[in-house]
Amino acid sequence: MKLLKPWITVLVGYLLLKFGVPLVGSVLHPGTWPVVPTSVMKMYVFFMVAGALLINSFSEEGYNASIGPVMDLYTNPAKGRLRMGVILVVGLFGAYVAYQYVKPTFDAPVELRSVHPAPPSAAKAWGKSYNLQTLKNPFREDTANLAKHSEEGGKVYYQNCYFCHGDMMLGKGPYAEGFNPMPANFVDIGTIAQLTESFVFWRISTGGPGLPSEGTPWISAMPIWHHLLSEEEVWKVIIFLYDYTGHKPRVMAEHH
Amino acid sequence: MRSTKGIMTVAAAVALAVYFAALTGPAIAAAGDVKNGETVYMKKCWWCHGKEGEADGPGADFMIPPPRNFADGVYKYRSSAPDSDLPRDEDLFRMISDGMPGTSMPAWSKVLDEKQRWDLVAYIKSLTDMFEDMENPPEMAYPSPAPSSPDSIAKGKQLFKDAKCFECHGEGGKGNTIKKLKEESGAKLWPRNLTQPWTFRGGNDPKDIYARITSGIPNTPMPAHAAEKTGAGKLSVEDRWHVVNYVMSLADSRMEVKEGEIVVKGVYRETLPTDENDPAWDIAEGTTFFLVPQIIQDERIYDPSNNGILVKSTFTDKEVAFLLEWDDRTRSVKGDPTSAMLAWGALGSDGVAIQTPLDLDNLASGKPYFGHGDASRPVSMMYWNSGDVEKGQSGSMFSTIGSGKKDVSDAAAAGFVSTGSYKDGTWKVMMRRNLVTDAKDKDTQFAAGKYIPIAFANWDGSNGEIGSKHTLTTWRWLLLKPETGSAVVMVPLMVFVLLVAGQFIFSVVGRKED
């Protein structure tokens, strides 16, 4: 009975992962049922079972008690029929697992991609070179006219950006569905809230093709906006993004 | 003046809300606060609907359908009784909360709380005098629906014909109109494709459809069919339900994009289908992709008409074939008078293109730019268009290293064949070519068993889509799944034999040790 305990624990652990995790998730985010993805679940179960085996077998008594019955089944001449059955079932199970692996599927490949590019020290746009370390938003200082510049930036946004990044800045514009990965969500604290304005300027101006050739693949559909917008418009739209979302651009600490 | 009007409106809104709340509505409706509504409106809404609600915000010119004009006070989607011209507060609330599928109006319930949305309702009503002194109209009566049955659907189909619904919505309901339609404002308008209920702006519940048929859609050619109204095409309550049932039966989810499905499933066959209408295509499973307008370079387009493309693929040891299928309301052929009559802007040809990277071996560090590739990573294209009346349709192959930098390939040498046909609002185009060609610097060399990035482009020639103005997909995947052969049986069998033998040996050895 004592030896069953680890297995019961494994079962409880599995049930917790299978139903407990989604339940907690559905409370945190109503409307979702965040299951543990199969890929992760397999690893979890594997290591729980491995753990149970280890706990069961470290002592001589434990080993004999847990492995003994198995050995008995395989070697006891009196259990011939049962043995054949088990051998067959184990074989069939193996065949089933093998079939699952080789059967043809059209699952999408897993795409690994880099998310956070490091800014180069300089970037080229509008035929000029910008030093991103020292680059500042020319409209940021003009606090008196910030609201005006923000509104002008908003116009740029609604005529160029909102189609993908959306009305609500959540990266879910009317055409966002066509893109994978999804367009950036500006409300999220993981995007513009963590970036300097010069970085945002670089990302907008040079777009996906402007990303460094190191650290690939990026898989970005961001167009090269310096082909379509003026420098001023880009700075203004940056003002608008921070103004609308309420985020503050990151300010670089003095680098020594 | 403005302030008195404001106070009046507030008073009216409050009175209305109190009245409404006292009757049926949720208590929160009573709190619709015009002032708060204005604050929210001036932060979130005016960009499209305009500061005065006149649908002239900075974004307004870049969307079809255009944003609602609140100053006019004419609302398209309403559930109020047919004798009323006004929408109910609940209608406005619902449109704000849930948004309108297929338009630029998002579901604001994601970022605005319930009170803010009711405040907005109060505010946008204050932008017109239509609601002044008006009570919230009662909800339309939905008399007991006729249950859907083959008989009811058949009746609905007949009524669809008799009431001349097909003239705009097409015989199969795909919106393949025979008339050029526009909004009262003159804005471009394409009739609803009734086979795609997920694009119904005002909802696709039977009740919503009933409401549309009954009250029509103001501002558009969609008439009211309520018997209470006068004019042509009146339908009795029962008839309207038959039509609802018929419309519901038209739904076809094939063209709906399934979340997470991004692979074109290339199936191995001994022989390829001969053309786009070959029933052999039925065996292949299609994948549907969302088409987005090209808004990133050159001449951009903001008002696409086609929204999805279904792709099938089969291949043999030598060739690969693609079937491209999309709902298109117009068959656009240059020089064709019908096409010209229906077209908005200059008439172009309908077209479709398949794009693949030229070099399939070096993709780990990135795919070509999805818009025509770039100098270091060229792409290869297969292109078909409906052509003109004289020369008919045509196809070609070429490679590009960026927009406009194309290098034409010898399509005949690659065994390239393309044919297309249009029927009842749907284009079907087949493209076929050799897997491997001699022009390795211009043509993608297809190979089975590996994931090949693939992208599509589509032109609706009657919607002003010419050149760089078109819809597209970003990179998706094509997998030409090799014939599984015997592996699918042999591998499990071998595992089975190994396991059984292993266990058997184990038991024999174990017994000896005893």
Place this chain on the structure above:
Amino acid sequence: MSKLTKSAGVCDRLKEKNKGGRFLALVGSLFLMVVLAGGLAPMSDGAGFFAGQAWANEAAQPAHDEASAEMAPAEGAATEGEEAADEGWKPMTTPALEEKDYPRVAGVDGRLAVWIAAQLHLFFAAFVLGVPIFVWVIELIGVLSGDKRYDHMAHEFMKVTMTGFSLAASFGGLLSILLVVFYPDFMAYMTSVFGKTMIIYALMFFAESFFVYTYYYGWDKMSSSPGLKWLHLGLGLGLNGSGMVLMVLSNSWASFMMAPSGIGPEGQFLGDSWAAIHGKLWNPLNLHRFIANIAYGGSLTAAYAAFKFITTSSAEEKAHYDWMGYTSFIIAMAGLLPLPFAGYWLTKEVYDYSQQMGITLMGGVFAWLFILQAVLIGAIFLSANYYLWCSLGRTEASKRFYYIIQPLGIIIVIAFLTWFTPHTLIMNSKELSQIGGAHHSVLGPLGVMAAKNTAVNILILSTFLSFQLFMRSNSRPAGDGFWARNGLPIQIALFTAAIVNIVFLGVYSYWIPANIRIGLSIPQVSTTAVVCVLGIVFQTLEFRGAKDIGVFRWGHMPDRAQYALFMLAVSFTWLMGLMGYCRSAIRQHWHVYTVFRDNSIEAFTPTLPYAAWVVTIIVMIFMALVFFMFWMPILAAKNKEEQEAGH
């Protein structure tokens, strides 16, 4: 043969003058220690690298301040230009190569060949560099304690290593040939920068050979007198010293390729070898490899002991190899524990050098390697704990602790599951829609560093607890001194407080900004370190003069515990292969990062499954060779026995 006689003669003479011999040995050891210290000194970033400065000066040029060499290349180039003109030799600039500049030999994939040879060389080199370090320490312990068993064990460790030396050298030779064959221009460039150090490397190799042979073959002969024994220890120091120099020199080539230094904008060598060697990543790499070599050597010798344990049937030998396995295991674990921190330092310096390289390492295609790494490290911890639990079986008295193992095991498994929960979850489309986006509301928070730090600290503490349980399993505190009475409650309190502190810091860190959050891992780690040190101190105090409860039986271990040791060795090897690939591959399409572009046909970054397969196959080849290596001494012993029997 003549060499042996000669050295034996020297020994004899030294034996005669016992006192003088010890003096000589001491002076020799001191000298070698200075050399060794010279190798270690730059870790404190001082300018006092003994040998380094020596050949910087030799270059007839004042040693460049590292910063000035990097920041003002023009200046350096100009000075060097004059000098070069005098000598009539110009430093090579990095050539812009094309595909045709890379020879294709017999259709062999050059990159793959170099990869396999380099990795196998590194496995064996790490092994033969790591083992002598602790062999020397064990020999010293044997000398100081007078316990012959230590000496025998140290000698046996050396015996295992001997085949490794020749294999390491053979693969090293193969690697250099392959490099010259497939990458001639690259090698020409590297020689133009590192020519001097390469010569020193070759010389050091001779020194290493000398030391290794005299150390190993002189072992028995030099055990005869204390003076000779000290000389022998001096040879061991020489072996370690020369090995260390070999390692740091070859490290400098690898670190130069990742973060070049001492060169001008065109990639031309500026004449200061020290500047080229002392790149930004050199010392982090030195430290990381030094510690890893010890851990790796320990894990392989543990596998050797396990192999011998399983294959022998004599109870006496089983006891010996059990002890040997246990010792190796402790060495491996002692090496493993500080390794992550050396790794953090290396990563931090990578980020410091090039943020992009850091991002490539941690955020992009390579991110999945770190999940594999997490799984393997978890497997190491599971094996280690299992081995320690099995160790309890060496005494009967330990049965009283068995009840703790199950909850401890559960904690370890939970910590492990948290530890490898990926940041980016792989999910199919159905799961994606159920989860409501790529972010998992429950597992997502487990994927970030805060959770991982907490989990790994708990994992280390649990392993340490398993170790503590084993250590105390056969002892009962003696007397009623303060520690004898209160030692246990104090230790329990210590562990409890540590766990509470670590979990609290981990949970708390979710509520504070990212830049402060990173800082919280330091108190977490310090807590673990403090518990490990204090735990040992307290336990020692508690058991001062303690009595054994029952008999302690070395060799009373099940075979399955030995498989845990195999598991440990395989996991270590695999980890080294995968992370070594990762370190090298983040240069992507550069031979020398940002300076010398790789334009060969194989310049692209391979897909992860491909890389994982290559590494796995290399690990398999290596393991087969290791088996061969273990088997050789047995075969030799057998032959000897047969010969003796024949006589």
